[in-house]
Amino acid sequence: MATLDFDFRNQIIQSDIGSTLAYCYQCATCSGACPVAQVTQGRYNPRRLILDALLGLKEKIFGKENAFNIWGCTVCDTCDEVCPQKVELTEIFTILKNMSIERGEGPEYYTTQASTILENGKAIPMQPAIERRRDQLGLPKVLTPDVNEVKKLLESTKLTEKLPKKEE
Numbered sequence: 001m002a003t004l005d006f007d008f009r010n011q012i013i014q015s016d017i018g019s020t021l022a023y024c025y026q027c028a029t030c031s032g033a034c035p036v037a038q039v040t041q042g043r044y045n046p047r048r049l050i051l052d053a054l055l056g057l058k059e060k061i062f063g064k065e066n067a068f069n070i071w072g073c074t075v076c077d078t079c080d081e082v083c084p085q086k087v088e089l090t091e092i093f094t095i096l097k098n099m100s101i102e103r104g105e106g107p108e109y110y111t112t113q114a115s116t117i118l119e120n121g122k123a124i125p126m127q128p129a130i131e132r133r134r135d136q137l138g139l140p141k142v143l144t145p146d147v148n149e150v151k152k153l154l155e156s157t158k159l160t161e162k163l164p165k166k167e168e
């Protein structure tokens with residue numbers, strides 16, 4: 001039987017951006033409008049995630065096997081726009097995603113992209129083919145980011161401590 005963890009629930013409600021969690025009355029308007037819920041036939045379900053958070057059902061939210069329950073969200077903000085109770089769903093999901101990262105359960109595609117930004121100063125490194133195409137189209141050169149500055153910023157946010165260590 002699932003354990004209700006009220007400390008976990010209160011941790012969200014007492015945060016600046018999570019207090020609206022308590023206003024949800026489970027109308028399911030969010031799930032009806034969510035594009036990810038539609039394409040996954042409800043396997044991803046924002047209404048259920050909000051309910052699990054409201055009940056403090058931590059074990060249904062976290063754990064590698066439940067990762068899609070949180071990380072399936074693409075942060076398109078549609079649910080926020082349609083919720084009649086003005087529940088800040090995507091902000092609440094961001095709190096859950098941050099907790100998931102703290103637990104070392106972030107999906108590999110996220111941490112890999114964060115490592116790419118750390119190493120290159122941007123998520124998608126410039127490629128010669130793209131540069132050639134831009135030249136042909138008469139587009140201006142893309143400035144090279146200051147990788148050291150980006151690294152310094154990311155280190156100060158402690159991102160580097162959250163990324164998986166590279167094997168020597």
Ligand code: SF4
Nearest residue numbers: 024026027028030083
């Ligand atoms: S639309 Fe708002 S009130 Fe309705 S279930 Fe979703 S979060 Fe709850």
Ligand code: SF4
Nearest residue numbers: 034073074076077079
């Ligand atoms: S922000 Fe996430 S949960 Fe909300 S509608 Fe978009 S994909 Fe669905």
